[in-house]
């Protein structure tokens with residue numbers, strides 16, 4: 074989206090004086106709004122925030138002994154990062170618990186108040202400036218420490234905790250600078266003086282995504298834990314972990330590499346016009362475990378506990394639809410704790426080339442007492458053994474194939490240490506599912522692939538396979554039927570719901586004006602049709618539609634809570650939630666969120682954010698889950714099930730490849746069809762098939778030359794044709810104007826509706842504020858069938874109404 078439009082429109086709506094987004098974090102005046110707490114939510118948020126923390130190092134100092142006096146030496150302990158910036162973090166939370174307040178509230182720990190007071194005085198003179206839209210701070214300035222302060226603090230306390238804080242956000246990526254990805258000189262000075270004076274030092278990472286961890290290895294630390302951005306209960310959750318009320322059970326949802334340049338996307342990130350996804354399917358651990366094990370500091374899935382576990386596979390069986398693994402997990406340590414069990418597959422390298430490890434199942438145990446055992450069953454579907462042949466190398470182009478060879482299964486509590494438990498031999502290559510080529514790149518570029526040489530997988534380069542079919546013929550061959558317009562014959566939407574009439578009969582009543590209105594929102598954010606501060610309304614946006622019983626649907630941002638003018642719970646960030654490896658916990662958290670949506674007036678939560686962590690610098694990584702599509706998809710499905718449990722709708726976003734914020738509305742993500750399907754679409758696929766979201770949002774960027782909001786193959790061929798999606802698809806806020814290359818007589822709204830991107834949100838276009846821009850109907854009738862058809866408009870209207878019928 075064009076940020077200028079968003080900012081201007083938001084400002085106009087609220088009458089704010091500045092031109093920056095009036096709905097941006099910490100800028101909206103909500104001072105007169107009462108702060109209410111949703112009953113039950115604090116406990117849910119606290120438990121989730123603790124469960125996602127990942128303990129990376131512990132020499133035995135943690136958990137801290139009862140009565141430990143703690144000195145918090147860093148301003149972030151007092152000015153905590155609860156979430157990242159932008160639409161995904163801007164929740165008007167009822168309260169926030171900083172790390173200092175969390176420790177104050179913990180009966181087992183004591184806070185060094187002299188140190189806290191020194192920080193209070195300095196912070197008063199050096200307040201935080203949250204900046205403005207796209208200019209958020211990436212870190213906060215630190216207080217310079219005098220030798221006396223640190224020495225006295227060491228004499229008075231048992232342990233020092235240094236907290237390193239980072240944030241990024243929407244429209245602002247992380248930077249490869251000392252302000253962001255690397256430690257800042259102020260932080261290095263802090264670490265140097267604290268480790269010189271204190272015998273015991275713990276470092277906590279209050280961050281939204283992965284940053285450099287190599288520099289930290291130079292300091293003598295007793296413990297290192299990533300606590301991420303935990304939402305409104307952050308401090309309480311961290312205190313629970315420090316004092317041992319909760320044993321850490323978070324596991325890394327991303328690989329931490331030795332250095333930034335080790336990430337396989339590092340040479341092709343941050344482009345203005347395009348990025349070639351040259352690493353192809355070798356994203357994150359798929360790359361490191363196959364080609365570069367020594368470039369990893371902390372592997373995917375890794376995380377320590379205060380206890381220890383044995384994980385044994387007691388049985389593995391091939392079944393009709395896949396494999397079942399019976400796993401026994403025993404707490405062999407001395408305290409209550411949970412374990413995250415992970416099962417990886419090693420497919421044969423085969424003709425297509427495959428990574429050495431892919432996550433195919435995971436499960437979290439309940440809290441196990443010392444000596445207690447839990448039996449779990451992990452299922453792997455045949456589909457998970459397949460690879461997509463996008464080039465015909467197996468002789469089966471455009472099909473998911475099960476290649477001939479050995480399939481190994483590895484079980485453990487991180488990708489590196491998982492041990493071989495089973496293998497299956499596939500005698501010959503078979504086709505699992507024949508599909509059509511879709512969304513392939515128009516031009517070739519170099520991509521990474523694996524080839525087996527001397528029993529090892531080695532890195533090779535090949536050419537990405539290009540699009541071979543004619544999209545115009547595909548579209549024209551798949552035009553939907555139209556229903557002769559009847560005018561209003563008295564059918565109400567409730568009649569469709571009760572089965573008295575069909576959706577087709579209902580839609581046949583709609584005039585062209587109504588069809589146009591149903592395919593765009595109510596023009597503005599903060600629509601007068603819904604709760605104050607909403608992100609926009611769609612569906613019943615005309616009085617004549619409402620007369621027919623069509624409700625307006627009110628959207629609000631997510632994912633870290635509900636973004637409205639009223640106070641709503643602030644949840645932990647997506648990355649933290651992913652590190653829980655706990656779908657049940659996430660689903661339950663989101664059932665509370667569903668209740669809160671109902672109470673506060675949100676029909677559609679614009680969440681979860683499920684783009685893949687392709688590169689650690691993406692500013693919105695905190696909103697998204699992981700570098701792994703399976704983990705992403707499973708968590709997304711849990712999120713959606715929870716949110717939709719009380720009748721409302723989730724809206725997974727941004728479909729697809731929104732991997733960076735820089736130039737997000739113009740940048741082209743160029744990616745092979747195989748990587749698209751196996752990595753970037755996979756999370757959406759799992760989520761759509763398992764949880765049936767009622768809405769879905771496209772991305773701002775282009776995918777292989779076509780903007781997400783015009784992408785016929787992504788939104789029609791794949792999403793609906795292959796995955797059976799029945800809901801409505803909306804644009805991200807505003808869209809880029811363009812003519813269809815296939816049908817030059819259609820542009821903008823017609824081009825979009827033809828792709829089944831059903832709704833333009835929030836509804837206005839740059840030049841035609843608050844009235845239709847005319848592009849939907851401009852080619853209707855006169856230019857059929859190249860122009861937009863009645864059937865296509867009715868089809869989109871039905872998609873939207875189907876979502877509405879399932880929401881209300």
Ligand code: BGC
Pocket residue numbers: 074160243608630679726805806
């Ligand atoms: C963001 C979306 C968000 C929408 C509405 C856009 O700028 O990319 O994630 O849901 O605004 O606020």
